Amino acid sequence: MVVLEYLGWGLVLAGMPFFAAGTVGLLRFPDFFCRLHALTKADNLGLGLVSLGLGLQSGSWLVAFKLLLIWLLVLVSSAAVSHLMARTALRNGVRPWRRP
Amino acid sequence: MAVLAAALGLFLLVNIVVGLIRVLRGPTEADRMLAAQLFGSTGVALLMLLAAALQRPALLDVALVFALLSAIAAIAFVRRYWTRREMTAGGDDGGA
Numbered sequence: 194m195v196v197l198e199y200l201g202w203g204l205v206l207a208g209m210p211f212f213a214a215g216t217v218g219l220l221r222f223p224d225f226f227c228r229l230h231a232l233t234k235a236d237n238l239g240l241g242l243v244s245l246g247l248g249l250q251s252g253s254w255l256v257a258f259k260l261l262l263i264w265l266l267v268l269v270s271s272a273a274v275s276h277l278m279a280r281t282a283l284r285n286g287v288r289p290w291r292r293p
Numbered sequence: 294m295a296v297l298a299a300a301l302g303l304f305l306l307v308n309i310v311v312g313l314i315r316v317l318r319g320p321t322e323a324d325r326m327l328a329a330q331l332f333g334s335t336g337v338a339l340l341m342l343l344a345a346a347l348q349r350p351a352l353l354d355v356a357l358v359f360a361l362l363s364a365i366a367a368i369a370f371v372r373r374y375w376t377r378r379e380m381t382a383g384g385d386d387g388g389a
Binding site: 198202205206208209212213215216219220225228229232235236239240243244247250251255256259260262263266267270271273274277278281282284285287 | 301308311314323326327330331334341342344345353356357361363364368371376
């Protein structure tokens with residue numbers, strides 16, 4: 194079980210750079226669409242790795258299943274919301290950024 | 294391992310605080326809403342870490358509610374605030 198615990202913490206640690214990348218992208222990217230693109234990395238991959246790692250080391254099937262369920266909910270809602278926001282931005286006349 | 298969990302939680306909190314800069318000076322309301330979306334997913338990860346570190350499985354339910362609320366907040370923002378196309382023809386939501 195020690196192996197599972199180390200593996201789980203390793204996965205959680207691997208998920209952290211994606212949150213940092215989402216924050217940095219939100220601050221540094223030039224327009225709305227680029228920021229949206231950076232942010233979905235944190236949603237999908239960062240939270241996925243964190244929930245997978247914590248589920249591995251939790252040691253109970255119920256907790257692992259609940260973590261997986263939260264991640265699946267965030268995946269579906271993040272995809273739907275991102276698509277909705279990007280489409281609405283295009284319709285509202287937000288122009289995608291071009292290299293000057 | 295509790296120290297590691299606390300350090301990672303602090304790192305996620307720092308992420309949220311740094312992201313508040315975008316809320317302060319996002320040129321449009323949509324950029325501020327994007328920052329709020331990021332806070333939603335970061336908060337869910339933070340609650341998962343806390344549930345593991347404090348051995349409190351109830352915090353996972355709080356994380357579930359957070360995920361639901363952030364999705365609902367974004368949809369409400371897009372549908373009711375960002376577009377002022379209510380009651381006009383051509384909208385695909387069939388009017389409000």
